[in-house]
Amino acid sequence: MDFQTACDRVAQHGVAMLAASGSNLHLVAVGTKQPGPLARATRFCVTAYVSRKLSTQELESQGIPSFRALYADAVEGPQPPDDDLDVVESETPFDPLCALRVPRNQRGGFGGPPPAVDTQRWFPSLRCGIGIANPLDGFPESLSAGTAGFYVHDGQGGTYLVSNNHVIGRSNQAARGEPVVQPGTLDLTSLELDMLESIDALLDQTAVAELSAVVPIAFSSSARMPTNRVDAALAKLTPSGRLHGELARLAYGGSILGVAEPYRVDARGALAGSTAVYKLGRTTGYTEGNVVGLAGTASIQYAAGTAYFAGQLVVQASGENGGPFSDRGDSGSAVLNDRHQLVGLLFAGSRRQTLVNPIHDVLAQLRRASEIADLDVITG
Structure with missing residues (x-):
């Protein structure tokens, strides 16, 4: 075929x-x-x-x-x-690799060990691949964490972080202006949680952005089965005392150097474009993989119901990776190819594979949702 x-x-x-x-x-x-x-x-x-x-x-x-x-x-x-x-x-169904969300009294049993370079800590200079959360999703009784994927800017001097709707947009429930904190609330220590017991105290110390736009997720029903292209949201960076000079930089080092062209076939009928990819996420840190499927249509089970996604990239961990390409809390991670070009936005997975929204769909739909036509990726 x-x-x-x-x-x-x-x-x-x-x-x-x-x-x-x-x-x-x-x-x-x-x-x-x-x-x-x-x-x-x-x-x-x-x-x-x-x-x-x-x-x-x-x-x-x-x-x-x-x-x-x-x-x-x-x-x-x-x-x-x-x-x-x-x-x-796939071993399991494909589910959103959610902003990890657990009751506060169970926080010690979740989240996994920090990666070798701790993407779960407080960062004085914002970078790609670090832990974030929308604290209005139950704080302080419930704690959560996801990943800041990459950053974009507009022609008016505005700068924004990009992650998933289900990480910072509360799966369609968030209102414009809701806060984004770094690190995620799940990654605060017990002492820090005691010190930041109120939402005001938390925001004073950890807020870095405010929600600007969400691409709504369309859920299926018995009457209709719409398809989605992305699970994405945009938050404008706010004055927080954090440095904004390394927004193209990955937490481990290196930078996003550009945006990859969509996959296509050449005159011989062979696929053009590198399928070797890597990501940097809050939970599993740096991992490598290969795109093994294109133009995928998937059934994803959210708390609010089933949503169908079309046009997705399917990634599987490389053999030498020693573990999965992604896990819960990695949602929102940027996925890059071996030329350090942005390929897509990680949002869901099974035990064996990860699903990624293609970057051109992410940017197009965020521009439409935000009504900011000149949003562009910040590159190094």
């Missing part, structure tokens, strides 16, 4: 395959069955992601339709060749 045909199949029929009666699919995306990285592929397929692969007998005994049957029903065409379809295990 050529690349464009595979993209069309996923775009036109992805939601139907995910939402079909009995379907056990979490995600469908454009992949390849050829050995080696996706960047070397010349023949593509539609890949389905399931928690666990089941035998034909297991599918029949549990009343679950096979991916081949779901595909044929959705496309309403002849049975495709075996090379046109693939099934991959």
Whole structure:
């Protein structure tokens, strides 16, 4: 199957395959069955992601339709060749890698150990990949943390941080002007929490930005199943005593050098653009991976309901990574390629794969939501 045909199949029929009666699919995306990285592929397929692969007998005994049957029903065409379809295990469904949110009396059991360079600490100079939160999501009884992905500016001197709607926009519930703090409230020590017991005291010491715009997440219902492109929000930096001279810089060092071009195929039918990527996040720090799927359509379960996302990048950790590409609290992280160009905004994942909003969709929708046409990424 050529690349464009595979993209069309996923775009036109992805939601139907995910939402079909009995379907056990979490995600469908454009992949390849050829050995080696996706960047070397010349023949593509539609890949389905399931928690666990089941035998034909297991599918029949549990009343679950096979991916081949779901595909044929959705496309309403002849049975495709075996090379046109693939099934991959995700181990778990894909969920928002939420701003970690836990009751205060359980804070010691969550959050994971700090990365080698502690992205969970207080930063005197704001950088990409450090921990943040919207404290109005239950503080002080509930504590949370997500990631500041990258920063943008407008033509009028305004500077903003970018993260997920579900991190700083409270999944559509936040109002314009709500605060963003650094570090996230989950990353404050017990002594700091005792000292900053009131919301006013917390903001006085840790506020760095105010919510400017949110791209609303459209949730599905029995009557309609809209698709989303991004889970993104924008917060304007405020006078806080923090330095703003390193906004293109990653917490570990190095800088965002540009914005990657969208993935496409060249004249030979091969994918153009590097699929080797890395990210820097609040929980797992620096991790490396590979884009293994493009133009993905996924079913994501939020607290408010199910939302379908289309056009997503699928990333899997590199073999030498020694762990997952991302985990809870990494939501909002910037994902970059091996040329240090911004590829997208991390927002959800399973135990094996991570989902990323393509950067051009993120910027386009933030410009529309904020009504700021000249928002541009701050680069080094």
